[in-house]
Amino acid sequence: MRNQIGLTKEQIDQCKLIWKFLMGGDSDTGHFDDAKLEGMRIRLDTSEAHEDKSRTRFNEDRNIVILGADAFPGTDITDPNSQLSESACLIHELSHAQRYYLGFRRPCSPSADYHPDEAETSLHASFHSVLYPSDRLYLVEDAQKHIRSWLREKG
Numbered sequence: 001m002r003n004q005i006g007l008t009k010e011q012i013d014q015c016k017l018i019w020k021f022l023m024g025g026d027s028d029t030g031h032f033d034d035a036k037l038e039g040m041r042i043r044l045d046t047s048e049a050h051e052d053k054s055r056t057r058f059n060e061d062r063n064i065v066i067l068g069a070d071a072f073p074g075t076d077i078t079d080p081n082s083q084l085s086e087s088a089c090l091i092h093e094l095s096h097a098q099r100y101y102l103g104f105r106r107p108c109s110p111s112a113d114y115h116p117d118e119a120e121t122s123l124h125a126s127f128h129s130v131l132y133p134s135d136r137l138y139l140v141e142d143a144q145k146h147i148r149s150w151l152r153e154k155g
């Protein structure tokens with residue numbers, strides 16, 4: 001489980017800086033052609049972030065990523081998702097937004113079919129050029145965990 005305690009002003013400011021940086025694009029590695037997303041501007045909504053148990057999520061109808069307490073890592077060292085840094089969490093949400101803009105419309109309701117979309121999104125995020133090597137590993141492990149969950153629920 002990720003952090004559940006409402007974020008401090010400093011933590012929120014840190015996430016705003018990270019988001020501003022991420023909105024600048026990711027053309028360093030050549031792993032992603034930013035031109036495909038020309039004009040994509042996603043605002044970071046921080047209005048809920050101070051609340052305990054608030055959730056970070058991409059809202060496609062409002063064109064925003066809502067920052068929540070769970071943007072920050074938790075303490076469970078056996079769960080790769082719990083260990084992702086706040087940067088990696090925001091890159092994962094950015095990947096949801098990018099995939100939406102690119103035309104992906106995967107099922108993402110909390111049914112079994114939500115797992116493949118989460119797995120793809122974490123793999124997509126794992127190519128971002130500014131990730132720590134540990135975050136890249138956790139994102140791939142997170143994807144693997146979702147694939148395993150999907151197989152278990154379908155099998």
Ligand SMILES: [Zn+2]
Nearest residue numbers: 092096118121
């Ligand atoms: Zn996700």
